[in-house]
Amino acid sequence: MPVYRASRNIEASFIDFLTTNFALDWTDVTVEKSFARVYKIEMAKGEAVVCVRLGTTEHEFIEVGSDSTWRFPNVLVDIFATSDGQRLDLKDYIVSKIKGGLPYYEYVTTNGAVDWSSGATEQSGRIRVLSIDDTPINFDNDKNILNKYDRYRHLLTVQTNIGQVE
């Protein structure tokens, strides 16, 4: 059965974790993994989109002379909101949920879909959050000249580690 490698596992674990939490605590928040697809979502008033992507990854050798490494991936969480208040609430909500870490899954797919049956996709430890950079994205002070997707944006840069030597 096809399995995801570490990078996709981290990205997918983030997406599943946020999707589950938004389903419980929010309405009208969509979680996407493709930046270009965000701009195809209708985004009516009150609806927000969160895009999760894996950025650069640093691999550090655990000690001199060893081939084993620690992995430090940067997860980029882009927030596309429809108002400034929503943007601030969403980013604080996400920070509060992820700062304590989140479950790390090793995904198994069957016929192109994630297989959640017993013995397939399973939790394999946790993703540790080492730091969070919280950046408002402001292309222009006059919001009216901006495209609706780019008016109320925010970026969380999350440095992570899965605590596994590779």
Add this chain to the structure above:
Amino acid sequence: MIKKVTITPKFSALEIMRDTLYRDIERLKTATKVLGSSTHQYMINYINNNVKRGKVGTGNLASNITYEDFETPFCYGFYIGDINVLDSNAKYWAVVNWGGYVPNYGNPILGSFWGDPPDSSRNDQSFITDGQFLMTPKKPIRPMNYIEATQAFLRTNFDTVINRI
């Protein structure tokens, strides 16, 4: 009979601490200078290596990433990139980093792809504002996140510098 001996220290703890710290600060400053210039080079290389359209790009953004530093007896610091310089010479720096609908925020704009009209079958040309063709961007610019990548590079390598001191 046991004699009581009093030892009077002939050194100054403050002086020793100051000498030790100063030596470490000099080493840290030297290491930080190397780190500063390598971080600057990393950002330039990252931009040049991740051009989305065009094999080479214009190189304008990368060449406008400036490096400035300052030094005092106990401190060395550096700045990479100056928003004022970027705003005047490469004002698309923000949209290249974070992605989105610019130039002209999704509205029609005059320009060309290296002198040619837009052609969806080609992706080897960069957009320039030479006023030749009126076109409306249909797809957002994909984010390069060169700032975030450089931050990660700096953080990891700064930890290495600190561990070596």
